[in-house]
Amino acid sequence: MKKNKILIVDDELSVRTSLEMWFLEDGFCVETAASGEEGLNKMHAGPYDILLLDIKMPGMDGITLQKKIKEIDDRAVVIIMTAYAAVDTAVEALKLGAFDYISKPFEPEDLSRLVFNALKQKELADENMQLKEQMSELMEVEEIIGVSSGINKIKEMVGSVAKIDSSVLIRGEGGTGKEHIARVIHHQSNRRYSPFVIFNNSCAIPESLLESELYGHEKGAIKNAQCRRKGKIELANGGILAIADIDAFTLQMQGDLIRVLESKKFMRLGGREEVEVDFRLICMTKKDLEKLVKKEQFREDLYYWINVCSIFIPPLRERSEDILPLARHFITKFSRKFGIQEKRLHPEAEKCLLGYSWPGNVLELENVIERAQVIGKESEIIHKDFPFHHDGCK
Amino acid sequence: MMAANKKVYLAFINDYRPPFWENLEKDLSHSLPLPFSHLTVESGLNLFYSGDRKQYHSTLILSQIINQLPEDGGKIVGITDVDIYIPILTFLFGEAQLLGRGALVSTHRLHNEFYGLPRDDTLLYRRTLKEILHELGHTFGLVHCQNYMCAMTSSSYVEGIDLKKAKFCRPCQAKAEAAPA
DSSP, X not given: OOOOEEEEXXXXXXXHHHHHXXXXXXXXXXXXXXXXXXXXXXXXXXXXXXXXXXXXXXXXXXXXXXXXXXXXXXTOOEEEEESSOOHHHHHHHHHTTOSEXXXXXXXXXXXXXXXXXXXXXXXXXXXXXXXXXXXXXXXXOOOOXXXXXXXXXHHHHHXXXXXXXXXXXXXXXXXXXXXXXXXXXXXXXXXXXXXXXXXXXXXXXXXXXXXXXXXXXOTTSSTTOOSOEEOHHHHTTTSEEXXXXXGGSOHHHHHHHHHHHHHSEEOOBTOSSOEEOOOEEXXXXXXXXXXXXXXXXXXXXXXXXXXXXXXXXXXXXXXXXGHXXXXXXXXXXXXXXHTOOOOEEOHHHXXXXXXXXXXXXXXXXXXXXXXXXXXXXXXXXXXXXXXXXXXXXX | OOOTTOEEEEEEETTOOOXXXXXXXXXXXXXXXXXEEEEEEOOOGGGGEXXXXXXXXXXXXXXXXXXXXXXXXXXXXEEEOSOEEOTTBSOBSEEEOXXXXXXXXXXXXXXGGXXXXXXXXXXXXXXXXXXXXXXXXXXXXXXXXXXXXXXXXXXXXXXXXXXSOSSXXXXXXXXXXXXXX
């Protein structure tokens, strides 16, 4: 069984000796240092599971040593010891990331419990990191398919914007893959282990229900509200909220959203207390927002909030070199989904795909390939499998 | 385990003897099948007294006890009734040299009266037996055990001592028997 390793830094020999004996009896691997400088040298040779540092030492004191230790390993578990029960030094140590603080002489029970809790916390932190790494490997990789210069530019932009926590506006015709780009951003961002929530803005739904969908509601706040319900904003806490068709927000809803973005708080419908929230916003639109701003149908302040980074996805007809890679990607996707043999594209089918105008963009292409996979009788996908083959193939 | 001709000595400091002390050697030998013996050692305990703490320095007493180990002895356990400490901790029940020759046990905080409870000599004896076994275990290289019923479990309060048994768990027993001389 792996022995936990502890470093004791204290200028008093009796303290080092006593603690060394105590922790050896507890089954630790123990090292000691008589000064902050010596402790720092040992830290470079580390790692240690726990570091016990005396606050008051000649030369480098415990607080300075702790800062330097955290520069080497910000996950180091540090416990500060002091003979002076000074609250301000305790608070300073804790603010700098010390696990805890203990006054000499210790109650044996306090020392045992403190070290046990410190080790437990370290174990949980290590396990958390390991699980995240494993999750990264298991998570389906979201990728952007295409070879055109337009798509390559988008790939580059996504790589840049994903890591910074600012809002993104994704523009493009219907079916160009705005939601997919939003998901790729999420996957590459620091929020990838937190939720990705989509809010679909539909004109068919009354505004009050849309608000309830976005902000949630308390019991009885709206008709048939049997209990409290979290809205999309609350579900996205810590993660990303992607709003489709942001242009369809009424001016009232736009104003409400600005307040949430500014204050990082919101209220559920029928609620009395504000709820704190933290999310990154990605908005999607098919419309020309600048025109809508000029017509005063879209608030300029909200426009500036959401348009920190802007990504435009060209329609598929303007990047025909992406059609076949996308088609092959969808063939693979659906063959896996349906558990069927992956079909090749007949050269005539390829010509047909390339000749079509794709008004429905990538979404239409996906739908066509899925249909062709399912209904196609041949071992290859042929042009007759496409619904537009009579008039779409050149 | 230990050289067969070497004894484990129980050293009653300044002739302090806990109740039922005459049963200690027999009861200890259930877990440590070794030849036990006992003796009285004289210690100028006042030399090790801290007026600030009103306690006696455990490590210094232990050093003195070890020096009085007879030639035919392999280990020595000092038993005293004074309250002992090391500088970093508020108190100790005992101290031992890990894989060493000596250990020290104090019954000061094992008395019920220390906690304002009625005197109970049987309970005091049981606690003393467990602590001697615990500290002796350290001299055979045993470290603290996670099994709360094993004598090697760490006890920071007397209720913990009462919870554990006066014997080692199987893994600790095996380690004790395999310990170098």
